[in-house]
Amino acid sequence: MGTLQRYAAIYGALWRNSVTREMQFKSNFLLWIVVELLWFALQLAFMQVLYGQTDSIGGWSRWQVILLVGVSNFIQQLFTAIFLTNVNELSEHVRTGKLDFMLLLPVNTRFLISFRKVDLGSFINAAFAAVVIFYAALQLDLHPSFLQFIGFAVVCVAGISVHYSIMFLLATIAFSTVRAQGILTGYYNLFNIARLPEGAFQRGSFKAIFTFVLPMLLVANVPAKTLLGFPSLPSQVGLLMLMSLICFSASELFWRWSLRRYTSASS
Amino acid sequence: MSWALGWQKYSRVLVIGIQNTLVYRANFLFRASISLVPLLGTLQVWRTIYGGKADGGTIAGYTLSGMISYYLIVNVVDALTAVTDDDWEIAADIRDGKISQFLLRPIDYLTYRLCLYLSGRAIYTSVAVIPVILFTLYLRHDFRWPTQPITFLLFPLSVLMGGLIQFFIAYLMALLAFWFLDVSTLIFIQFAFEYIASGHLFPLDLLPAGLQMAIFLTPYPYLTYYPAKVFLEEDHGPLVFGFAIQLAWLVIGYVAARWAWSRGLRRYTSVGG
Numbered sequence: 001m002g003t004l005q006r007y008a009a010i011y012g013a014l015w016r017n018s019v020t021r022e023m024q025f026k027s028n029f030l031l032w033i034v035v036e037l038l039w040f041a042l043q044l045a046f047m048q049v050l051y052g053q054t055d056s057i058g059g060w061s062r063w064q065v066i067l068l069v070g071v072s073n074f075i076q077q078l079f080t081a082i083f084l085t086n087v088n089e090l091s092e093h094v095r096t097g098k099l100d101f102m103l104l105l106p107v108n109t110r111f112l113i114s115f116r117k118v119d120l121g122s123f124i125n126a127a128f129a130a131v132v133i134f135y136a137a138l139q140l141d142l143h144p145s146f147l148q149f150i151g152f153a154v155v156c157v158a159g160i161s162v163h164y165s166i167m168f169l170l171a172t173i174a175f176s177t178v179r180a181q182g183i184l185t186g187y188y189n190l191f192n193i194a195r196l197p198e199g200a201f202q203r204g205s206f207k208a209i210f211t212f213v214l215p216m217l218l219v220a221n222v223p224a225k226t227l228l229g230f231p232s233l234p235s236q237v238g239l240l241m242l243m244s245l246i247c248f249s250a251s252e253l254f255w256r257w258s259l260r261r262y263t264s265a266s267s
Numbered sequence: 268m269s270w271a272l273g274w275q276k277y278s279r280v281l282v283i284g285i286q287n288t289l290v291y292r293a294n295f296l297f298r299a300s301i302s303l304v305p306l307l308g309t310l311q312v313w314r315t316i317y318g319g320k321a322d323g324g325t326i327a328g329y330t331l332s333g334m335i336s337y338y339l340i341v342n343v344v345d346a347l348t349a350v351t352d353d354d355w356e357i358a359a360d361i362r363d364g365k366i367s368q369f370l371l372r373p374i375d376y377l378t379y380r381l382c383l384y385l386s387g388r389a390i391y392t393s394v395a396v397i398p399v400i401l402f403t404l405y406l407r408h409d410f411r412w413p414t415q416p417i418t419f420l421l422f423p424l425s426v427l428m429g430g431l432i433q434f435f436i437a438y439l440m441a442l443l444a445f446w447f448l449d450v451s452t453l454i455f456i457q458f459a460f461e462y463i464a465s466g467h468l469f470p471l472d473l474l475p476a477g478l479q480m481a482i483f484l485t486p487y488p489y490l491t492y493y494p495a496k497v498f499l500e501e502d503h504g505p506l507v508f509g510f511a512i513q514l515a516w517l518v519i520g521y522v523a524a525r526w527a528w529s530r531g532l533r534r535y536t537s538v539g540g
Contacts, residue, residue: 031452038459042468049473053326054316182294186301193308200315206307 010107011115018118029121036077036125043069043195044132058199063139064228065197070132071227072195072220075156077129079163081122086114087164088184090171099262110255114168137227144227152226155237158244159219163191165247166214172251172258194220215243276374277382284386292394299346299395303402306342310335310406327472332409333499337470339403339410340495345467346395348430348490350437353384357441358450361535370532377438377524384434413500421510425494428513433490435520436461442524445531466492486516 022029047069051062060068090113093099102109137144144152170183193216201207201217210216222240225233288295317324317331324330329337357380360366369376403410413419440457443450462468464487471479471492482488493509 028449028452031456035452035455035459038456042459042463045463046468049469050312050316052473054319056319057312058315182297186297189301189305192305196308196312200312201308206311210308 007107007111010111014115015118018120021117022120033121033124036121037128040073040125040128040132043073058197058201060197060199061140063136064224067133067136067140067227068197068220068224069195070129070136071156071224072191074126074129074133075159075163075220075223076191076194077122077126078156079160081119081126082160083114083164083167084122085117085119087167087171088181089113089116090168091181103259109259110168110252114164133227140228142227142229144229148226148229151237152223155223155226155240158240159223161244162215162219162240162247165244165251169247169251169254172255190214190216193217197221211239212243215240215247218243273378277378280374280379280382281386284383285390288387288390292390295391295394296397299391300398303342303398306338310338313338327470328501329470329472332411334470335406335409336411336499337495339399339406340498341467341491342402343399344426344429344491344494346399347388347392347426348433350384350433351387351391353380353387353434354437354441354454355451356383357438358444358454361442361444361531362448366535377528380438381434388430411499413498415500418498418500422494422498425497425510425513428510428517429490429494432486432513432516432520435517435524436486436490438524439520439527442527442531445527445534461487461490464488465490466495470495486520489513489516 044066047062047065050057051065055061057065093102093113099109099113102112105112167184167187170187173183190210193210196217198207198217198221207217211218218236218240222233222236225236230236313334314331317326317334320326326334366376369379413422436457440454441450443453447453464471464482464485466488471482471488474482489509489512493513497509
């Protein structure tokens with residue numbers, strides 16, 4: 001059996017576990033979807049209020065920004081669905097010594113930690129975000145080409161990977177301090193920046209930091225621009241791909257370095 | 268005599284609360300600082316919107332500096348009054364049966380929680396003041412200080428009242444744990460409404476008149492929006508009116524909290540046997 005096939009089989013088993021777990025608490029599962037939907041509606045309401053006062057923010061029209069909010073939510077929900085719980089639990093694995101057990105399994109440990117649980121409700125929320133994107137695209141009378149769709153999918157993966165890499169890197173800090181939880185929540189706060197139209201930011205330290213250090217202003221803006229067909233696109237796509245590569249490499253290097261220094265929590 | 272005893276008892280709770288939360292200073296500092304970062308982004312978006320208007324243009328009566336001051340003050344009020352973990356702790360106390368020990372002792376749980384809330388807020392504010400001052404200095408050209416001395420008396424009063432209403436809302440939400448196994452989703456749903464109706468996301472003046480009317484029938488605007496307006500010295504006519512409504516919600520909150528607690532306890536004992 002090939003490596004890829006083996007990992008796909010493992011991931012399938014992890015999915016089955018997650019489904020069984022979630023279905024034990026059905027009403028709770030539905031309520032969490034409602035919570036997320038409410039917050040999504042709040043973001044959309046905020047933009048509606050802003051566009052009650054103006055027709056354009058930094059060159060972005062109302063429906064373009066609604067599409068952006070949809071894309072940003074889409075990416076955030078997919079990230080939450082696949083990675084958030086797992087990354088959050090890393091410090092718990094270190095504290096309880098469960099990590100030792102995972103290190104012994106004949107699977108790549110980072111793979112196992114990153115993909116252990118799947119948050120199914122977030123997939124449903126991602127679908128709601130997709131509906132908003134679709135509706136905004138209708139309002140804008142967009143006709144994306146097949147190439148644009150492929151491009152959109154690719155940059156979405158890059159965006160999710162940026163969130164995942166940074167969050168994993170921050171969680172790896174759990175090896176030296178147990179209180180990494182606060183840092184993770186803090187980073188999750190910054191997701192709020194991702195849904196703001198990049199055009200509203202002129203040159204300045206804010207824009208530089210959130211483009212080249214924590215690329216929040218690229219994560220959702222670039223995929224949205226791909227659908228919208230903004231002219232400055234190719235260089236922006238290149239930049240997002242580069243940043244996602246850098247973020248992933250940084251998190252992998254830090255992870256390996258931390259593992260080398262790791263001396264179990266138990267006994 | 269009983270008053271003196273009560274004071275002694277609950278001032279110990281306050282001190283213990285302060286000692287316990289002091290551990291989280293670094294955590295609080297980080298939390299307070301990081302929450303200002305997205306605000307920086309929101310303000311930048313507002314700047315861009317104002318940039319497209321003619322010089323000195325206003326939006327719903329706010330100049331650019333008025334708008335920036337509004338968001339800053341809302342953040343200050345939030346640092347002073349927001350519940351952090353109080354609701355989770357109360358719900359956990361009920362779920363895990365920890366409130367039984369309070370029923371056996373001459374300690375009133377509501378007063379006890381209120382003391383912990385106040386001490387928690389005191390510590391949080393003393394830490395959060397650092398990033399907030401730095402942030403205000405950074406925006407000093409756009410920040411509007413009150414011009415009338417009386418505001419320095421009225422603003423703290425409105426914040427205190429708003430904080431107490433906030434506490435009672437959180438307390439009531441947490442008491443739902445008597446009836447529901449998991450209240451976290453309910454707390455989050457409530458919080459979503461609070462976030463928009465208390466004027467966190469944007470000043471309520473931006474909403475259509477009908478919606479504003481509906482929101483002003485709830486206690487939410489009196490948590491942060493109203494204190495911010497007091498600080499900005501707007502709405503001078505109905506000022507006394509606003510304080511009266513704050514007081515009314517405070518009384519309602521208190522009565523509801525007492526009532527819900529006694530109803531909940533009936534259920535609690537029946538479950539616990």
